[in-house]
Each structure stands twice: as C-alpha cells, then as structure tokens.
Amino acid sequence: MTFHVEPKFMVISNSSEVIAIRRIAKEMAHDIGFDESAREEISLVVSELASNIIKYGQRGMITLTPVCNEQCEGLMIEAEDDGDGFNEHTSMKDGVSTSGTLGVGLGAVNRLMDEFDILQREDAAGTRIVCKRWLHDNSNHGLHCPFxxxxxxxxxxxxxxxxxxxxIKNIRGATLVGVIDGVGHGELASHAANAARQYVERHAESSLLDIFRGVDRACASTRGVVMALVIFDWTNGTFRYASVGNIEVKVFSYGNEKPKFIVRRGIVGKHAPSPVITENIWHSGDILALHSDGISTQWQWHDFAQYADYPAQVIAEHIYNAMQKDHDDATIVIVK
Ligand SMILES: [Mn+2]
Known part of the structure; x- marks a missing residue:
C-alpha cells in the first residue's frame, strides 16, 4: 500500500511552478510504483494541465493524490482554474482559443489517463478536471477514450x-456527457443544477432511465432542471441520448444519415416524464454539440463547417461567441 505517499498541491501562476509540479508528480509516480514510461506520461499530463492554467494569465491549482481501489493503486490529478480568462471583448483569432478554461489541448491528457472528468466548479466560474492513472490497466479494459x-x-x-x-465523465469504456440547466437563473437555479449534477456524477454507471428517475427525486425540493445526457460507447461506436426539456443537441456527420433524437417536455424534479432513449451510430469525424438555451438554437453546422478540424474547445467558443444571449446562463459542450 502507499500510505506513506502524501497528497501534494500547488497554486499555479507561473512557468516555474509548472516545472516544479511536474517534478513533484514524477517523484510521486515513482513512489507509488509506476514504471519509467508511465512516470513520463504522468509528468506530461501534469505539465499540460498546469500549462493550460497559466496560458492566459490565469491562476489555478494542481492537486496530486495517491488513490486505491479494490484492485490496485494509482494517482489522481486534479486541476482547477479560476475561470476569469474569458473576455467577451477579446476577439478570437481563427483556431486560437481565447479562453482560459482548462478545456484546451486536453486530447493527450484524456488518452494518457485511465479516468478523465471535466466538471464545473461550484464555488467559482472555473473548470475542474479530475483524472486518474492506475498502476495496472484495470479500468477501461485496455481502451483509451477516443473523444x-x-x-x-x-x-x-x-x-x-x-x-x-x-x-463529462469517462466510465469503463464509455463517456457520459451532459448539460443541465436549472430553472430560472441565480442561486436557486444553481442549487438545482448542482443537485442534479451531483446525482448524475455519483450514478454515472446506472442506466439513463434510472439516472433521470433519480435526478427527478434528487431535485424534488429544488426548482428543477432541464437536462440532456449522452452516453458514448467506445466499443461498439454507438451513442445513446436522453433529454427532458429544452437542451439543444446537434450532430455534424459528414455524408451520413442524421441521427434521431426524441425530446420530452417537462422539468426534472417536478415529476418529469421518463425520457425516450434513442441510440444512434457514431461515425469517425462526427461532432456533437449540446447546449443550454443561453445559446440560440438558430445555427446550423453548415455555418461552422470551417472549424470542423479545429480542437473541440475552439469549436465550442466559436459557437458560443456567435450565438450566446446575455440574458441567460449559457453552456455548450462539444464532443468530437
Ligand atoms: Mn436557461
């Protein structure tokens, strides 16, 4: 066991701290028992996450924690930013993300780690990324997240x-992605949305129907939420979709038949009807957008086709910039 390995954290605000936390991660990986190539990959991940924090003059924090499950030991890496980096008045150059959110350049991080979640911080506007690497590959059956x-x-x-x-949560060969919009705005809406998200996080391995039923109970004493969840299966190339209320979904699929979605009306937490779960095929090159009603639905993938080859974060911000409404909370998730 690795009880002797202490968790470590570091506030990240400049490049010397990036180098320092990278070295600490490498030492900790060594103490937990990772071999040399795994240690290199772990230090690369930490370096990538820490660099993302300071890329736009932001501050944040990296926390390294030894963890264990029933089968083996591992290392958990958490990265938080303060979310102040995005400036609506900053013009966005093509292909260059102006956002300070941690969503940038995470492809490598996602591939090198066994578990990878992106969450919104409850206490601040920023993003929180939690990823884990296990000593032995026992979590995803040797698969790596293709998204x-x-x-x-x-x-x-x-x-x-x-x-x-x-x-956004990777679970045993699948990825769960969701957007949740608490009814109204402000503290009470935030309370409802977070109650829903916490339930989804803790029951991510349940069926979509059970998750929706559970959120309906978990949000009963709140204003309620509208919610759309997607589960991508890495092994058979399909994705399942379930939605109650007005979360928008759009899939870009070049030359393929459009996927079908059925959306139920209602508010989860106020005896919402069960969602109708649809299953569609995911083709290589497909892009999925999920967004709340703080972003207008009056757009087509055609309008953003020139960004199809760009990083998902750049696509998210271009659509946000073009279609956002000031008078509502706005959230967009892109999967490609
Ligand atoms: Mn809204």
Whole structure:
C-alpha cells in the first residue's frame, strides 16, 4: 500500500511552478510504483494541465493524490482554474482559443489517463478536471477514450451564480456527457443544477432511465432542471441520448444519415416524464454539440463547417461567441 505517499498541491501562476509540479508528480509516480514510461506520461499530463492554467494569465491549482481501489493503486490529478480568462471583448483569432478554461489541448491528457472528468466548479466560474492513472490497466479494459471535448459555461450577465452546469465523465469504456440547466437563473437555479449534477456524477454507471428517475427525486425540493445526457460507447461506436426539456443537441456527420433524437417536455424534479432513449451510430469525424438555451438554437453546422478540424474547445467558443444571449446562463459542450 502507499500510505506513506502524501497528497501534494500547488497554486499555479507561473512557468516555474509548472516545472516544479511536474517534478513533484514524477517523484510521486515513482513512489507509488509506476514504471519509467508511465512516470513520463504522468509528468506530461501534469505539465499540460498546469500549462493550460497559466496560458492566459490565469491562476489555478494542481492537486496530486495517491488513490486505491479494490484492485490496485494509482494517482489522481486534479486541476482547477479560476475561470476569469474569458473576455467577451477579446476577439478570437481563427483556431486560437481565447479562453482560459482548462478545456484546451486536453486530447493527450484524456488518452494518457485511465479516468478523465471535466466538471464545473461550484464555488467559482472555473473548470475542474479530475483524472486518474492506475498502476495496472484495470479500468477501461485496455481502451483509451477516443473523444476530445470542449466546454464553455458562464452565468447570465451580472450574475455570479451559474444556473447551468455540465458533466463529462469517462466510465469503463464509455463517456457520459451532459448539460443541465436549472430553472430560472441565480442561486436557486444553481442549487438545482448542482443537485442534479451531483446525482448524475455519483450514478454515472446506472442506466439513463434510472439516472433521470433519480435526478427527478434528487431535485424534488429544488426548482428543477432541464437536462440532456449522452452516453458514448467506445466499443461498439454507438451513442445513446436522453433529454427532458429544452437542451439543444446537434450532430455534424459528414455524408451520413442524421441521427434521431426524441425530446420530452417537462422539468426534472417536478415529476418529469421518463425520457425516450434513442441510440444512434457514431461515425469517425462526427461532432456533437449540446447546449443550454443561453445559446440560440438558430445555427446550423453548415455555418461552422470551417472549424470542423479545429480542437473541440475552439469549436465550442466559436459557437458560443456567435450565438450566446446575455440574458441567460449559457453552456455548450462539444464532443468530437
Ligand atoms: Mn436557461
């Protein structure tokens, strides 16, 4: 066991701290028992996450924690940013993300880690990434997540509490992605959205129907939420979709038949009807966008086709910039 390995954390605000936390991660990986190539990969991940934090003059924190499950030991890496890097008045150059959110350049991180989640911080506007690497590959049956993600979420203008939230979570050969919009805006909407997200996080391995039923109970004493969840199966190239209320979904699929979605009306937490689960094929090159109603639905993939080859984070921010509405919380998640 690795009881002797202590967790470590470091505030990251400059490049010397990036180098320092990278070295600490490498030493900790050594103490836990990772071989040399795994140690290199872990230090690369930590370096990538820490560099992302300071890329736009932000501050954040990296926390390294030894962990164990029933089968083996591992290392958990958490990265948080303060979310202040995005400036609506900053013009976005093609292909260059202006956002300070951690969603940038995470493809390598996602591939090198066994578990990888992106969450919105509850206490701040920023993003929180949690990833784990196990000593022995026992979590994903040797598979690596084939997706890349981009996210952007911010509260209504002049509000501090965000009534929207999102989740991106890898679980045993599948990825769960969701956008949740608490009814209204402000603190009470945020409370409802976070209650829903926490339930989804803790029951991510349940069926979509059970998750929706559970969130309906978990949000009963709140204002309620509208929610869309997608589960991507890495092994058979399909994805399942379930939605109650007005979360928008759009899939870009070059030359393929459009996937079908059925959306139920209602509010989860207020005796919502069960969602209708649809299963569609995911083709290589497909891009999925999921967004709340703080982003107008009046767009087509055709309008953003020139960004199809760009990182998911860049696509998320281009759509956000073009279609966002000031008077509502706005959240978009891109999967490609
Ligand atoms: Mn809304």
């Amino acid at each position: 890349e993600f981009g996210v952007f979420s911010r509260p209504k203008l002049n509000e501090t509490a965000n009534g929207d939230t999102f989740i």
